Amino acid sequence: MFNKISDRIYIQPPEHYTDRPNIGLIKGERYTLMFDAGNSGANVAELKNRLESQGLPQPDFLVVSHWHWDHTFGMHRWSAVTIAGKETNSQLQKMAQWKWDDESMAKRLETGEDIVFCDEMIKREYQDRNLIKVVPADMEFDGSMIIDLGGVTCHLVHIRGPHSSDAIGCYIPEEKFIFLGDSNGKDLYGKPWHFDIEHEEDFMDETAKIPYDDDLVKEYLSVLDTFDFDRCIGGHADIMTKEELYSIFR
Numbered sequence: 001m002f003n004k005i006s007d008r009i010y011i012q013p014p015e016h017y018t019d020r021p022n023i024g025l026i027k028g029e030r031y032t033l034m035f036d037a038g039n040s041g042a043n044v045a046e047l048k049n050r051l052e053s054q055g056l057p058q059p060d061f062l063v064v065s066h067w068h069w070d071h072t073f074g075m076h077r078w079s080a081v082t083i084a085g086k087e088t089n090s091q092l093q094k095m096a097q098w099k100w101d102d103e104s105m106a107k108r109l110e111t112g113e114d115i116v117f118c119d120e121m122i123k124r125e126y127q128d129r130n131l132i133k134v135v136p137a138d139m140e141f142d143g144s145m146i147i148d149l150g151g152v153t154c155h156l157v158h159i160r161g162p163h164s165s166d167a168i169g170c171y172i173p174e175e176k177f178i179f180l181g182d183s184n185g186k187d188l189y190g191k192p193w194h195f196d197i198e199h200e201e202d203f204m205d206e207t208a209k210i211p212y213d214d215d216l217v218k219e220y221l222s223v224l225d226t227f228d229f230d231r232c233i234g235g236h237a238d239i240m241t242k243e244e245l246y247s248i249f250r
């Protein structure tokens with residue numbers, strides 16, 4: 001169910017069992033933009049149904065926050081124009097060639113191209129991994145891009161941050177709101193950490209041990225400082241005030 005945040009912003013909360021992130025919907029007078037794609041065709045089918053049953057429009061534009069599977073693997077099932085940052089898109093082009101049999105997935109864990117947490121969650125989301133389809137976006141941008149939806153604008157900005165170097169945010173100045181994707185999170189790919197699906201309850205404790213990269217955080221906050229916002233939301237959490245976001249890094 002998409003929760004109404006304002007007349008122009010709706011958010012489908014995250015679904016942690018298969019690591020589905022929150023999905024943002026920004027509704028203008030002429031167009032609707034969705035922020036993040038869902039992690040599978042099944043996820044997208046549910047999202048489409050929820051929009052329909054809630055009387056909300058289907059998106060005209062679909063923007064992905066960064067390349068991680070949980071934010072992008074639903075892309076192929078939307079009929080919207082899909083948009084990604086340049087760095088995200090080159091990674092999606094690479095991943096479109098990946099194979100999803102046990103051997104190929106195990107190999108990517110060895111090379112560090114993927115991590116145990118995502119590997120397990122992908123297997124849980126997809127009973128049939130033949131259904132996995134990765135596609136690059138229809139449009140890519142380098143740096144920033146503004147989309148006027150009619151009475152409300154989405155400023156797509158490459159904000160980087162400590163989680164993933166390709167991360168983009170969606171800043172909506174008329175609402176003083178930013179969708180951060182996972183950009184404020186830890187880098188789960190950079191340093192080894194322990195995940196055991198039999199002990200999912202340890203997830204928060206284990207990820208808490210991963211250090212933030214201070215230089216990346218500093219650079220990230222200097223980018224965020226340029227936006228006039230009151231509230232924001234990360235990819236798998238609740239809405240925060242600006243103050244709450246900054247306090248994470250103190």
Ligand SMILES: [Zn+2]
Pocket residue numbers: 066068163164182
């Ligand atoms: Zn991520």
